[in-house]
Amino acid sequence: RDGKDPFIANLKSERDLWKVIIREMCAGKFLAERHKDPQYIQQAVNNIQLINAVAKCSLHQPSMSIASKLAYLDQTAGEEPPTVPKMTSDALKHTLHLSDSNSAPYAVDVVLYVPGNLDPCESADTHPKLWCALSDGRVMMYNAATWIMEQPPIQAGRSKLNCMIGVGNEQVWLGSEDSFIYIIDAVNMTCNKRLVGHRNQVSDMIQEKMEESGDRTSQIYSCSLDGSILLWDPGLMEMKSQFQLPQCWRLKSILLHHNKIWCCVSYSLLVLGRDGTQIQEVTFMPSPEGGSILMTNFLIIPQRNELWVVCSQRANLYIWKMDDLNNPIKTIRLPDCTETVSMIHVKKQVWVGGGVTTDKTKGRIYIVNLEKYALEKELEAPCGAIGSLCSAEDRYVLSGTQDSKAVIWKVD
DSSP, X not given: OOSSSOOOOOOGGGHHHHHHHHHHHHHHHHXXXXXXXXXXXXXXXXXXXXXXXXXXXXXXXXXXXXXXXXXXXXXXXXXXXXXXXXXXXXXXXXEEESSOTTSOXXXXXXXXXXXXXXXXXXXXXXXXXXXXXXXXXXXXXXXXXXXXXOSOOEEOOSSOEEEEEEETTTEEEEEETTSOEEEXXXXXXXXXXXXXXXSSOEEEEEEXXXXXXXXXXXXXXXXXXXXXXXXXXXXXXXXXXXXXXXTOSOEEEEEEETTEEEEEETTEEEEEOTTSOEEEEEEOOOOTTSSOOOEEEEEEEGGGTEEXXXXXXXXXXXXXXXXXXXXXXXXEEOTTEEXXXXXXXXXXXXXXXXXESSOTTSEEEEEEETTTTEEEEEEEXXXXXXXEEEEETTTXXXXXXXXXXEEEEEOO
């Protein structure tokens, strides 16, 4: 023919091969759209390459029979898959895989969003960043405008990382179970500094921004499980002061509010002055079963003058008014929950992340309406218990899971 007019040729000998390939491609696209997970498309490509290689060995029926069995996604999509609740599907935006299928999964213990410029004409260096800390000490940085990892992972020790804060756009500080604070140079993407001062695992860090003589400065408080609280100068990377909570074995988190330091220590919240002097203590009444109630996370919401606390044994969310910390004004039950790992305030909601009782391979996020004091939504994360939460400028909530995934959720 003259080459101008298209023509169709049906090659009967390859008909079955193409049928398997097309079905696997469609299955990959279907699963990727359903789970908001592009990894399914990459898996379909890998499967098709393997199918083609096996089929090309011989086009006789036995080899095609073997090749068709390699169409794993087509078989998966054809089976009755576990139903994704509509509430979860509507909120799910994107899923990131932080390790490939050939490596062992690691928990994503901490996630941090650093704001930036979303203008595509600007340099990628100015784009917002998503930092993810894995349980083996690796830290991965994603461009939050494209959700692409543009740099290789950075090693920050070999232990689990418990907390992470951004210091401007130049540094990321990470508190580790090995008692060190690791500092990543966010410009050169290197980790060659660590701060020594704690004798136990670093459990939390907070940054206080100040203005002195027209200049903006900051200082960082860090705490460890054994009750030590250290104050750092991030510019000099030096310790400024420290104090120790007496008889403390579980200092999980700290917050600054009205020039006071709030500390979550096992069965109570301690309110301290800047020098470590105890001013107040917030506790629960003993439970009906006897014994104290273990506090796991807390939030202070200044706009509402409220304190929010979650407890592990009861899987409840308790709310106090800040001017009366004797008894909570409201208790919200978190159904089917065995643990709560993190809690953040987003718009007019509080998001609580944790695990579930019926299937510990799944995670669950509880969304509570601030104004109605009511549980508004329950989101299921089929890729493991929720390890951490952070907000991306109140537009998205980012969560880390126990099997090397970071999940992006839409905020109403």
